[in-house]
Amino acid sequence: MEATGELLKLMGLLMKNNGRVGIVRVIQSACAIGEALESEVCELTMLNRRAAMVLRKSLPATFSINSSSQFCSDIRSQLENDFMISLQSVVSEWGELQPIRPLPWYLLNLAWHSNYSCMQLRKNQTLERFHEFLKLENEVGNITRQEVVHMVPPPFLDVRPYHFVLEMCATLSD
Numbered sequence: 400m401e402a403t404g405e406l407l408k409l410m411g412l413l414m415k416n417n418g419r420v421g422i423v424r425v426i427q428s429a430c431a432i433g434e435a436l437e438s439e440v441c442e443l444t445m446l447n448r449r450a451a452m453v454l455r456k457s458l459p460a461t462f463s464i465n466s467s468s469q470f471c472s473d474i475r476s477q478l479e480n481d482f483m484i485s486l487q488s489v490v491s492e493w494g495e496l497q498p499i500r501p502l503p504w505y506l507l508n509l510a511w512h513s514n515y516s517c518m519q520l521r522k523n524q525t526l527e528r529f530h531e532f533l534k535l536e537n538e539v540g541n542i543t544r545q546e547v548v549h550m551v552p553p554p555f556l557d558v559r560p561y562h563f564v565l566e567m568c569a570t571l572s573d
Contacts, residue, residue: 457516457517457518457519458516458517458546459512459513459514459515459516460513460515460516460517460520460533460544461502461510461511461512461513461544461545461546461547461550462510462511462513462533462537462542462543462544462545463505463509463510463511463542463543463545463550464478464509464510464511464541464542465540465541465542465543466507466509468540468541470541471509471541474536474541474542475507475508475509477532478499478501478508478511479501479508482498482499482529482532483497483498483499483500485528485529486498486499486526486529488525497514498513498514498515499511499512499513499514499529500512502547502550505550510547510550512547513529520533
């Protein structure tokens with residue numbers, strides 16, 4: 400904060416010179432510092448508002464299809480041919496570009512991103528069928544609901560059937 404530093408310098412100058420600095424200079428400096436402080440406070444307030452908006456925004460629902468599930472291709476097909484189409488009507492209401500989409504960097508369309516937050520999935524009647532699908536497939540182990548950051552490593556590890564992988568990034572909240 401430059402203005403705060405300037406104010407401290409001015410106060411030090413006043414104390415050092417036993418008040419012999421011209422009053423006009425002190426007032427002018429104080430006004431300039433006041434304006435700078437006001438500008439900095441305004442800028443910080445704007446940053447805080449933007450940060451608060453970002454923090455309040457819900458995370459999208461994301462999930463991956465278990466590639467070892469015997470229903471893997473059926474689930475992917477249902478997502479591509481049923482839910483992507485049926486959820487388009489909800490998209491036009493809310494102005495989203497795509498209701499659900501496969502993550503382009505994840506192999507074989509096995510990871511998906513939904514533009515709906517978990518709260519929207521639970522509360523919106525229009526999304527009930529999709530939400531029930533996600534809950535059921537998650538419960539039986541065909542999909543894993545997780546944030547995208549937890550999906551990044553597997554495609555890049557080049558894991559083979561004879562490898563053992565220990566993931567140590569999971570927490571109780573995941």
